[in-house]
Amino acid sequence: MRISVIGCGYLGAVHAACMAKLGHEVVGIDVDARKISDLSAAKAPFYEPGLEALLEDVQETGRLTFTTDMSAAAGSDVHFICVGTPQKKGENGADMTYVDAATVGLLPHLAAGNLVVGKSTVPVGTAARLASLISEHQPDAHLVWNPEFLREGHAVDDTLHPDRFVYGVSDGSEEHVAVAVLDEVYASPLASGTPRLVTDLPTAELVKTAANSFLATKISFINAMAELCEAAGADVTRLADAIGMDDRIGRKFLHAGIGFGGGCLPKDIRAFMARAGELGADQALTFLREVDAINMRRRTRVVELTRELCGDGLLGKRITVLGAAFKPESDDVRDSPALSIAAQLQLQGAVVTVTDPKALGNAARRFPELQYVQDVETALQNADIVLLLTEWQEYRELDPHVLARTVAAPRILDGRNVLDPAKWRAAGWLYRGLGRP
Numbered sequence: 404m405r406i407s408v409i410g411c412g413y414l415g416a417v418h419a420a421c422m423a424k425l426g427h428e429v430v431g432i433d434v435d436a437r438k439i440s441d442l443s444a445a446k447a448p449f450y451e452p453g454l455e456a457l458l459e460d461v462q463e464t465g466r467l468t469f470t471t472d473m474s475a476a477a478g479s480d481v482h483f484i485c486v487g488t489p490q491k492k493g494e495n496g497a498d499m500t501y502v503d504a505a506t507v508g509l510l511p512h513l514a515a516g517n518l519v520v521g522k523s524t525v526p527v528g529t530a531a532r533l534a535s536l537i538s539e540h541q542p543d544a545h546l547v548w549n550p551e552f553l554r555e556g557h558a559v560d561d562t563l564h565p566d567r568f569v570y571g572v573s574d575g576s577e578e579h580v581a582v583a584v585l586d587e588v589y590a591s592p593l594a595s596g597t598p599r600l601v602t603d604l605p606t607a608e609l610v611k612t613a614a615n616s617f618l619a620t621k622i623s624f625i626n627a628m629a630e631l632c633e634a635a636g637a638d639v640t641r642l643a644d645a646i647g648m649d650d651r652i653g654r655k656f657l658h659a660g661i662g663f664g665g666g667c668l669p670k671d672i673r674a675f676m677a678r679a680g681e682l683g684a685d686q687a688l689t690f691l692r693e694v695d696a697i698n699m700r701r702r703t704r705v706v707e708l709t710r711e712l713c714g715d716g717l718l719g720k721r722i723t724v725l726g727a728a729f730k731p732e733s734d735d736v737r738d739s740p741a742l743s744i745a746a747q748l749q750l751q752g753a754v755v756t757v758t759d760p761k762a763l764g765n766a767a768r769r770f771p772e773l774q775y776v777q778d779v780e781t782a783l784q785n786a787d788i789v790l791l792l793t794e795w796q797e798y799r800e801l802d803p804h805v806l807a808r809t810v811a812a813p814r815i816l817d818g819r820n821v822l823d824p825a826k827w828r829a830a831g832w833l834y835r836g837l838g839r840p
Protein backbone atom coordinates (compact mmCIF):
# COMPACT_ATOMS: atom_id res chain seq x y z
CA MET A 404 0.00 0.00 0.00
CA ARG A 405 1.04 3.63 -0.34
CA ILE A 406 1.49 5.16 3.08
CA SER A 407 2.44 8.58 4.42
CA VAL A 408 3.80 9.03 7.93
CA ILE A 409 3.46 12.57 9.24
CA GLY A 410 5.89 13.38 12.04
CA CYS A 411 9.17 11.45 12.01
CA GLY A 412 10.29 11.56 15.64
CA TYR A 413 10.83 8.57 17.98
CA LEU A 414 7.47 7.15 16.97
CA GLY A 415 7.12 8.21 13.33
CA ALA A 416 10.63 7.47 12.03
CA VAL A 417 10.45 3.93 13.37
CA HIS A 418 6.89 3.51 12.12
CA ALA A 419 7.83 4.70 8.60
CA ALA A 420 10.82 2.35 8.41
CA CYS A 421 8.80 -0.58 9.73
CA MET A 422 5.91 0.02 7.31
CA ALA A 423 8.43 -0.06 4.43
CA LYS A 424 9.89 -3.23 5.92
CA LEU A 425 6.40 -4.77 5.79
CA GLY A 426 6.42 -4.13 2.03
CA HIS A 427 4.57 -0.82 1.74
CA GLU A 428 5.63 2.22 -0.23
CA VAL A 429 6.20 4.89 2.40
CA VAL A 430 6.85 8.62 2.49
CA GLY A 431 7.88 10.12 5.83
CA ILE A 432 7.05 13.81 6.28
CA ASP A 433 8.35 16.15 8.98
CA VAL A 434 8.73 19.91 9.42
CA ASP A 435 12.26 19.41 10.81
CA ALA A 436 14.60 19.67 7.80
CA ARG A 437 17.60 18.29 9.71
CA LYS A 438 15.70 15.14 10.70
CA ILE A 439 14.52 14.65 7.13
CA SER A 440 18.01 15.09 5.73
CA ASP A 441 19.39 12.52 8.24
CA LEU A 442 16.61 10.04 7.51
CA SER A 443 17.01 10.50 3.74
CA ALA A 444 20.66 9.50 4.17
CA ALA A 445 19.54 6.40 6.14
CA LYS A 446 20.91 7.99 9.33
CA ALA A 447 18.81 7.71 12.48
CA PRO A 448 18.33 11.24 13.92
CA PHE A 449 18.25 9.72 17.44
CA TYR A 450 19.56 6.56 19.05
CA GLU A 451 17.25 3.58 18.73
CA PRO A 452 18.75 0.08 18.52
CA GLY A 453 18.32 -1.47 15.08
CA LEU A 454 16.81 1.64 13.46
CA GLU A 455 19.80 2.61 11.36
CA ALA A 456 20.27 -0.91 10.01
CA LEU A 457 16.56 -1.04 9.19
CA LEU A 458 16.70 2.34 7.41
CA GLU A 459 19.63 1.16 5.29
CA ASP A 460 17.88 -2.11 4.57
CA VAL A 461 14.60 -0.59 3.39
CA GLN A 462 16.04 2.41 1.58
CA GLU A 463 17.89 0.05 -0.74
CA THR A 464 14.48 -1.24 -1.85
CA GLY A 465 13.44 2.31 -2.89
CA ARG A 466 10.22 1.92 -0.89
CA LEU A 467 11.06 4.58 1.72
CA THR A 468 11.52 8.30 1.09
CA PHE A 469 11.47 11.36 3.34
CA THR A 470 10.50 14.97 2.70
CA THR A 471 9.46 18.20 4.39
CA ASP A 472 6.82 18.75 1.72
CA MET A 473 3.31 17.86 2.93
CA SER A 474 2.02 17.61 -0.64
CA ALA A 475 3.99 14.35 -0.90
CA ALA A 476 1.14 12.82 1.12
CA ALA A 477 -1.09 13.08 -1.96
CA GLY A 478 -1.48 9.68 -3.55
CA SER A 479 -1.08 7.72 -0.33
CA ASP A 480 -3.96 5.48 0.72
CA VAL A 481 -3.20 5.65 4.43
CA HIS A 482 -1.82 8.63 6.37
CA PHE A 483 -0.40 8.07 9.86
CA ILE A 484 -0.36 11.06 12.21
CA CYS A 485 2.69 10.61 14.47
CA VAL A 486 3.49 14.17 15.61
CA GLY A 487 4.23 15.16 19.21
CA THR A 488 1.70 16.00 21.92
CA PRO A 489 3.93 17.55 24.61
CA GLN A 490 2.71 19.09 27.85
CA LYS A 491 1.51 22.67 27.41
CA LYS A 492 3.84 25.21 28.94
CA GLY A 493 2.66 26.06 32.45
CA GLU A 494 -0.33 23.72 32.26
CA ASN A 495 -1.06 20.03 32.67
CA GLY A 496 -2.97 19.58 29.41
CA ALA A 497 -1.52 18.32 26.14
CA ASP A 498 -0.41 20.79 23.50
CA MET A 499 -2.47 19.86 20.46
CA THR A 500 -1.03 22.44 18.07
CA TYR A 501 1.12 19.87 16.23
CA VAL A 502 -1.67 17.32 15.75
CA ASP A 503 -4.01 20.07 14.57
CA ALA A 504 -1.42 21.57 12.20
CA ALA A 505 -0.55 18.15 10.75
CA THR A 506 -4.21 17.31 10.17
CA VAL A 507 -5.06 20.68 8.64
CA GLY A 508 -1.94 20.46 6.46
CA LEU A 509 -3.02 17.04 5.25
CA LEU A 510 -6.61 17.99 4.34
CA PRO A 511 -5.92 19.39 0.84
CA HIS A 512 -4.13 16.17 -0.09
CA LEU A 513 -6.81 13.73 1.00
CA ALA A 514 -8.66 11.71 -1.63
CA ALA A 515 -11.86 9.69 -1.41
CA GLY A 516 -11.34 6.37 0.34
CA ASN A 517 -8.19 7.54 2.18
CA LEU A 518 -7.59 6.56 5.79
CA VAL A 519 -6.18 9.00 8.32
CA VAL A 520 -4.74 7.00 11.19
CA GLY A 521 -3.98 8.77 14.46
CA LYS A 522 -1.11 7.26 16.44
CA SER A 523 -0.15 10.19 18.66
CA THR A 524 -1.30 10.04 22.29
CA VAL A 525 -4.17 12.51 22.56
CA PRO A 526 -6.83 13.65 25.03
CA VAL A 527 -10.04 11.66 24.64
CA GLY A 528 -12.38 13.47 22.29
CA THR A 529 -9.64 14.55 19.87
CA ALA A 530 -10.43 11.82 17.34
CA ALA A 531 -14.11 12.80 17.09
CA ARG A 532 -13.09 16.43 16.59
CA LEU A 533 -10.58 15.53 13.86
CA ALA A 534 -13.05 13.16 12.22
CA SER A 535 -15.56 15.97 11.66
CA LEU A 536 -12.80 18.26 10.37
CA ILE A 537 -11.79 15.58 7.87
CA SER A 538 -15.32 14.77 6.77
CA GLU A 539 -16.03 18.48 6.09
CA HIS A 540 -13.18 18.44 3.58
CA GLN A 541 -13.34 14.93 2.24
CA PRO A 542 -16.57 13.13 3.16
CA ASP A 543 -15.27 9.85 1.77
CA ALA A 544 -12.11 9.73 3.91
CA HIS A 545 -12.10 7.91 7.27
CA LEU A 546 -10.38 8.48 10.58
CA VAL A 547 -9.11 5.62 12.73
CA TRP A 548 -7.44 5.96 16.13
CA ASN A 549 -4.67 3.38 16.40
CA PRO A 550 -2.68 4.16 19.56
CA GLU A 551 0.98 3.23 19.69
CA PHE A 552 2.50 1.25 22.55
CA LEU A 553 6.14 1.01 21.45
CA ARG A 554 8.88 1.33 24.06
CA GLU A 555 11.94 3.41 23.20
CA GLY A 556 14.91 1.08 23.15
CA HIS A 557 12.70 -1.71 21.70
CA ALA A 558 10.82 0.41 19.18
CA VAL A 559 11.63 -1.55 16.01
CA ASP A 560 10.65 -4.89 17.45
CA ASP A 561 7.60 -3.44 19.22
CA THR A 562 6.39 -1.95 15.92
CA LEU A 563 6.93 -5.08 13.88
CA HIS A 564 5.67 -7.43 16.61
CA PRO A 565 3.32 -5.50 18.90
CA ASP A 566 1.42 -7.11 21.78
CA ARG A 567 -1.86 -6.02 20.19
CA PHE A 568 -3.42 -3.59 17.74
CA VAL A 569 -6.25 -1.31 18.79
CA TYR A 570 -8.37 0.25 16.05
CA GLY A 571 -10.82 2.93 17.12
CA VAL A 572 -13.45 3.59 14.43
CA SER A 573 -16.47 5.90 14.43
CA ASP A 574 -19.10 3.17 14.91
CA GLY A 575 -16.90 0.79 16.89
CA SER A 576 -17.77 -1.98 14.47
CA GLU A 577 -15.64 -4.72 12.90
CA GLU A 578 -17.56 -4.07 9.66
CA HIS A 579 -16.32 -0.48 9.37
CA VAL A 580 -14.60 -0.06 6.00
CA ALA A 581 -11.42 1.26 7.68
CA VAL A 582 -10.88 -2.02 9.54
CA ALA A 583 -10.20 -4.01 6.38
CA VAL A 584 -7.82 -1.33 5.09
CA LEU A 585 -5.81 -1.23 8.30
CA ASP A 586 -5.78 -5.03 8.37
CA GLU A 587 -4.08 -4.87 5.00
CA VAL A 588 -1.45 -2.44 6.35
CA TYR A 589 -0.72 -4.78 9.27
CA ALA A 590 -1.28 -8.00 7.31
CA SER A 591 2.05 -9.50 8.24
CA PRO A 592 1.97 -9.07 12.05
CA LEU A 593 -1.74 -10.02 12.06
CA ALA A 594 -0.92 -13.21 10.16
CA SER A 595 1.64 -14.11 12.80
CA GLY A 596 -1.03 -13.94 15.48
CA THR A 597 -0.98 -10.39 16.87
CA PRO A 598 -4.42 -9.82 18.43
CA ARG A 599 -6.48 -6.88 17.21
CA LEU A 600 -9.30 -5.12 19.03
CA VAL A 601 -11.83 -2.87 17.31
CA THR A 602 -13.37 -0.21 19.54
CA ASP A 603 -15.10 3.13 19.20
CA LEU A 604 -12.95 6.27 18.98
CA PRO A 605 -12.98 7.39 22.63
CA THR A 606 -12.20 3.89 23.90
CA ALA A 607 -9.18 3.63 21.61
CA GLU A 608 -7.88 7.00 22.81
CA LEU A 609 -8.44 6.02 26.44
CA VAL A 610 -6.69 2.64 26.05
CA LYS A 611 -3.38 4.44 25.61
CA THR A 612 -3.71 6.90 28.49
CA ALA A 613 -5.14 4.19 30.76
CA ALA A 614 -2.21 1.87 29.97
CA ASN A 615 0.35 4.59 30.73
CA SER A 616 -1.48 5.57 33.91
CA PHE A 617 -1.42 1.97 35.09
CA LEU A 618 2.31 1.65 34.42
CA ALA A 619 3.04 4.95 36.17
CA THR A 620 0.93 3.83 39.14
CA LYS A 621 2.79 0.54 39.39
CA ILE A 622 6.15 2.35 39.45
CA SER A 623 4.96 4.88 42.01
CA PHE A 624 3.45 2.11 44.11
CA ILE A 625 6.79 0.37 44.51
CA ASN A 626 8.52 3.70 45.09
CA ALA A 627 6.03 4.44 47.87
CA MET A 628 6.93 1.03 49.31
CA ALA A 629 10.60 2.07 49.05
CA GLU A 630 9.84 5.10 51.21
CA LEU A 631 8.22 2.82 53.74
CA CYS A 632 11.06 0.29 53.59
CA GLU A 633 13.54 3.06 54.33
CA ALA A 634 11.51 4.18 57.32
CA ALA A 635 11.18 0.60 58.62
CA GLY A 636 14.65 -0.72 57.72
CA ALA A 637 13.29 -3.19 55.15
CA ASP A 638 14.49 -4.07 51.64
CA VAL A 639 12.18 -3.03 48.78
CA THR A 640 13.92 -5.24 46.20
CA ARG A 641 13.15 -8.39 48.22
CA LEU A 642 9.66 -7.10 48.88
CA ALA A 643 9.15 -6.65 45.11
CA ASP A 644 10.53 -10.15 44.45
CA ALA A 645 8.09 -11.61 46.92
CA ILE A 646 4.93 -9.75 45.91
CA GLY A 647 5.87 -10.07 42.23
CA MET A 648 5.66 -13.86 42.48
CA ASP A 649 1.92 -13.47 42.76
CA ASP A 650 0.65 -13.78 39.17
CA ARG A 651 -1.98 -11.17 39.84
CA ILE A 652 0.74 -8.63 40.68
CA GLY A 653 3.76 -9.64 38.54
CA ARG A 654 7.37 -8.50 38.98
CA LYS A 655 7.55 -6.23 35.91
CA PHE A 656 7.56 -2.49 36.59
CA LEU A 657 8.18 -3.07 40.28
CA HIS A 658 11.70 -1.63 40.28
CA ALA A 659 12.05 0.95 42.99
CA GLY A 660 14.43 3.73 42.08
CA ILE A 661 14.52 7.35 40.98
CA GLY A 662 11.15 7.07 39.26
CA PHE A 663 9.81 7.44 35.76
CA GLY A 664 10.46 10.15 33.18
CA GLY A 665 10.71 10.48 29.43
CA GLY A 666 8.51 12.00 26.76
CA CYS A 667 5.42 9.93 27.63
CA LEU A 668 4.46 8.84 31.17
CA PRO A 669 4.80 12.17 33.01
CA LYS A 670 3.04 14.29 30.40
CA ASP A 671 0.45 11.60 29.65
CA ILE A 672 -0.78 11.24 33.23
CA ARG A 673 -0.95 15.03 33.58
CA ALA A 674 -2.85 15.44 30.32
CA PHE A 675 -5.18 12.64 31.43
CA MET A 676 -5.95 14.46 34.70
CA ALA A 677 -6.50 17.72 32.84
CA ARG A 678 -8.87 16.06 30.39
CA ALA A 679 -10.78 14.30 33.16
CA GLY A 680 -11.28 17.72 34.74
CA GLU A 681 -12.72 19.10 31.52
CA LEU A 682 -15.09 16.14 31.35
CA GLY A 683 -16.20 16.66 34.96
CA ALA A 684 -14.65 13.35 36.01
CA ASP A 685 -11.61 14.74 37.82
CA GLN A 686 -12.34 12.75 41.00
CA ALA A 687 -11.73 9.52 39.11
CA LEU A 688 -8.11 10.48 38.53
CA THR A 689 -7.11 12.31 41.70
CA PHE A 690 -4.97 9.26 42.55
CA LEU A 691 -2.74 10.18 39.59
CA ARG A 692 -1.82 13.39 41.36
CA GLU A 693 -0.36 11.22 44.14
CA VAL A 694 1.35 8.98 41.58
CA ASP A 695 2.98 12.08 40.11
CA ALA A 696 3.91 13.44 43.55
CA ILE A 697 5.50 10.15 44.69
CA ASN A 698 7.47 10.12 41.44
CA MET A 699 8.77 13.67 41.78
CA ARG A 700 9.68 13.03 45.46
CA ARG A 701 12.17 10.39 44.30
CA ARG A 702 14.31 13.08 42.72
CA THR A 703 14.36 15.19 45.89
CA ARG A 704 15.12 12.08 47.94
CA VAL A 705 18.22 11.32 45.84
CA VAL A 706 19.50 14.87 46.28
CA GLU A 707 18.97 14.58 50.05
CA LEU A 708 20.61 11.17 50.20
CA THR A 709 23.59 12.45 48.23
CA ARG A 710 23.98 15.29 50.69
CA GLU A 711 23.81 12.80 53.57
CA LEU A 712 26.40 10.52 51.97
CA CYS A 713 28.76 13.42 51.33
CA GLY A 714 28.76 14.10 55.08
CA ASP A 715 29.56 17.80 55.10
CA GLY A 716 27.27 19.29 52.44
CA LEU A 717 27.23 19.43 48.67
CA LEU A 718 29.24 22.60 48.14
CA GLY A 719 32.25 21.90 45.94
CA LYS A 720 31.67 18.11 46.03
CA ARG A 721 32.69 16.40 42.79
CA ILE A 722 29.74 14.25 41.80
CA THR A 723 29.80 11.90 38.83
CA VAL A 724 26.41 10.97 37.42
CA LEU A 725 26.27 7.77 35.40
CA GLY A 726 23.45 8.20 32.89
CA ALA A 727 21.56 11.12 31.40
CA ALA A 728 18.91 9.39 29.28
CA PHE A 729 15.53 8.74 30.93
CA LYS A 730 16.19 5.04 30.43
CA PRO A 731 18.89 2.79 28.93
CA GLU A 732 19.04 2.07 25.18
CA SER A 733 17.71 5.53 24.41
CA ASP A 734 19.22 9.00 23.94
CA ASP A 735 15.93 10.64 24.98
CA VAL A 736 16.39 13.10 27.85
CA ARG A 737 12.86 14.52 27.92
CA ASP A 738 11.95 14.83 31.61
CA SER A 739 14.85 12.55 32.49
CA PRO A 740 15.01 12.02 36.27
CA ALA A 741 18.79 11.49 35.99
CA LEU A 742 19.36 14.90 34.42
CA SER A 743 16.90 16.61 36.70
CA ILE A 744 18.81 15.25 39.73
CA ALA A 745 22.16 16.25 38.20
CA ALA A 746 20.89 19.80 37.64
CA GLN A 747 19.48 20.09 41.18
CA LEU A 748 22.82 18.97 42.65
CA GLN A 749 24.66 21.51 40.51
CA LEU A 750 22.30 24.27 41.68
CA GLN A 751 23.12 23.35 45.26
CA GLY A 752 26.82 23.92 44.73
CA ALA A 753 28.15 20.51 43.69
CA VAL A 754 30.52 20.12 40.74
CA VAL A 755 28.60 17.66 38.60
CA THR A 756 30.02 15.60 35.75
CA VAL A 757 27.57 13.59 33.68
CA THR A 758 28.39 10.67 31.42
CA ASP A 759 26.13 8.60 29.17
CA PRO A 760 26.89 6.33 26.20
CA LYS A 761 24.36 7.96 23.86
CA ALA A 762 22.53 10.93 25.36
CA LEU A 763 25.24 13.56 26.02
CA GLY A 764 24.39 15.65 22.94
CA ASN A 765 20.73 15.94 23.91
CA ALA A 766 21.63 16.43 27.58
CA ALA A 767 24.03 19.29 26.79
CA ARG A 768 21.34 21.04 24.75
CA ARG A 769 18.89 20.78 27.64
CA PHE A 770 21.27 21.58 30.53
CA PRO A 771 24.32 23.36 29.06
CA GLU A 772 25.52 24.33 32.54
CA LEU A 773 26.48 20.77 33.48
CA GLN A 774 29.82 19.22 32.55
CA TYR A 775 29.67 16.26 30.18
CA VAL A 776 32.37 13.63 29.67
CA GLN A 777 31.91 10.77 27.24
CA ASP A 778 34.49 8.39 28.64
CA VAL A 779 33.31 6.72 31.88
CA GLU A 780 36.79 6.27 33.33
CA THR A 781 37.61 9.97 32.81
CA ALA A 782 34.23 11.03 34.17
CA LEU A 783 34.85 9.08 37.36
CA GLN A 784 38.29 10.49 38.05
CA ASN A 785 38.53 12.05 41.52
CA ALA A 786 34.81 11.79 42.16
CA ASP A 787 33.72 12.32 45.77
CA ILE A 788 30.57 10.33 45.10
CA VAL A 789 29.14 8.37 42.16
CA LEU A 790 25.42 8.29 41.32
CA LEU A 791 24.14 5.54 39.04
CA LEU A 792 20.96 7.06 37.61
CA THR A 793 20.38 5.34 34.22
CA GLU A 794 20.95 1.61 34.30
CA TRP A 795 22.92 1.11 31.08
CA GLN A 796 24.37 -2.39 30.91
CA GLU A 797 27.93 -1.04 30.89
CA TYR A 798 27.32 0.68 34.26
CA ARG A 799 25.86 -2.50 35.74
CA GLU A 800 29.08 -4.26 34.74
CA LEU A 801 31.52 -1.74 36.24
CA ASP A 802 34.23 -3.35 38.36
CA PRO A 803 34.15 -1.85 41.85
CA HIS A 804 37.78 -2.88 42.52
CA VAL A 805 39.09 -1.02 39.47
CA LEU A 806 36.85 2.00 40.07
CA ALA A 807 37.90 2.33 43.69
CA ARG A 808 41.34 3.35 42.39
CA THR A 809 39.87 6.03 40.06
CA VAL A 810 37.57 7.94 42.42
CA ALA A 811 38.60 10.19 45.29
CA ALA A 812 36.19 8.51 47.71
CA PRO A 813 34.51 5.13 47.08
CA ARG A 814 30.87 6.13 47.63
CA ILE A 815 28.06 5.09 45.34
CA LEU A 816 24.34 5.78 45.31
CA ASP A 817 22.61 3.17 43.15
CA GLY A 818 19.53 5.07 42.00
CA ARG A 819 18.19 2.05 40.12
CA ASN A 820 18.95 -0.72 42.63
CA VAL A 821 20.79 -2.72 39.96
CA LEU A 822 24.18 -3.27 41.57
CA ASP A 823 25.08 -6.07 43.96
CA PRO A 824 25.56 -4.30 47.32
CA ALA A 825 27.67 -7.15 48.76
CA LYS A 826 30.12 -6.99 45.85
CA TRP A 827 30.55 -3.24 46.07
CA ARG A 828 30.89 -3.22 49.84
CA ALA A 829 33.47 -6.02 49.65
CA ALA A 830 35.49 -3.80 47.30
CA GLY A 831 35.54 -1.10 49.97
CA TRP A 832 32.67 1.06 48.76
CA LEU A 833 30.07 2.84 50.79
CA TYR A 834 26.99 1.56 48.91
CA ARG A 835 23.48 3.01 49.13
CA GLY A 836 20.45 1.82 47.21
CA LEU A 837 16.95 3.26 47.42
CA GLY A 838 14.57 1.59 49.84
CA ARG A 839 17.26 -0.87 50.93
CA PRO A 840 19.03 -1.03 54.25
Ligand SMILES: NC(=O)c1ccc[n+]([C@@H]2O[C@H](COP(=O)([O-])OP(=O)(O)OC[C@H]3O[C@@H](n4cnc5c(N)ncnc54)[C@H](O)[C@@H]3O)[C@@H](O)[C@H]2O)c1
Nearest residue numbers: 410411412413414433434435486487488501505523524551
Ligand atom coordinates in the same frame (compact mmCIF):
# COMPACT_ATOMS: atom_id res chain seq x y z
N1 LIG B 1 8.27 8.07 22.01
C1 LIG B 1 7.55 7.04 22.40
O1 LIG B 1 8.06 6.09 23.01
C2 LIG B 1 6.06 7.01 22.13
C3 LIG B 1 5.37 5.79 22.32
C4 LIG B 1 4.00 5.77 22.09
C5 LIG B 1 3.33 6.94 21.74
N2 LIG B 1 4.02 8.09 21.60
C6 LIG B 1 3.30 9.31 21.22
O2 LIG B 1 3.60 9.57 19.86
C7 LIG B 1 3.62 10.99 19.61
C8 LIG B 1 4.97 11.37 19.04
O3 LIG B 1 5.95 11.12 20.03
P1 LIG B 1 7.51 11.16 19.70
O4 LIG B 1 8.20 10.65 20.91
O5 LIG B 1 7.76 10.52 18.40
O6 LIG B 1 7.73 12.75 19.56
P2 LIG B 1 8.92 13.49 18.82
O7 LIG B 1 8.96 14.86 19.39
O8 LIG B 1 10.14 12.64 18.82
O9 LIG B 1 8.43 13.56 17.30
C9 LIG B 1 7.41 14.39 16.84
C10 LIG B 1 7.78 14.83 15.43
O10 LIG B 1 6.70 15.53 14.84
C11 LIG B 1 7.22 16.54 14.02
N3 LIG B 1 6.17 17.51 13.70
C12 LIG B 1 5.62 18.45 14.49
N4 LIG B 1 4.68 19.13 13.83
C13 LIG B 1 4.60 18.60 12.59
C14 LIG B 1 3.80 18.87 11.45
N5 LIG B 1 2.86 19.81 11.47
N6 LIG B 1 3.99 18.14 10.35
C15 LIG B 1 4.94 17.19 10.31
N7 LIG B 1 5.73 16.88 11.37
C16 LIG B 1 5.56 17.58 12.49
C17 LIG B 1 8.37 17.09 14.84
O11 LIG B 1 9.28 17.83 14.04
C18 LIG B 1 8.97 15.79 15.39
O12 LIG B 1 9.98 15.27 14.54
C19 LIG B 1 3.28 11.61 20.95
O13 LIG B 1 1.89 11.86 21.03
C20 LIG B 1 3.67 10.57 21.96
O14 LIG B 1 2.99 10.70 23.17
C21 LIG B 1 5.37 8.16 21.77
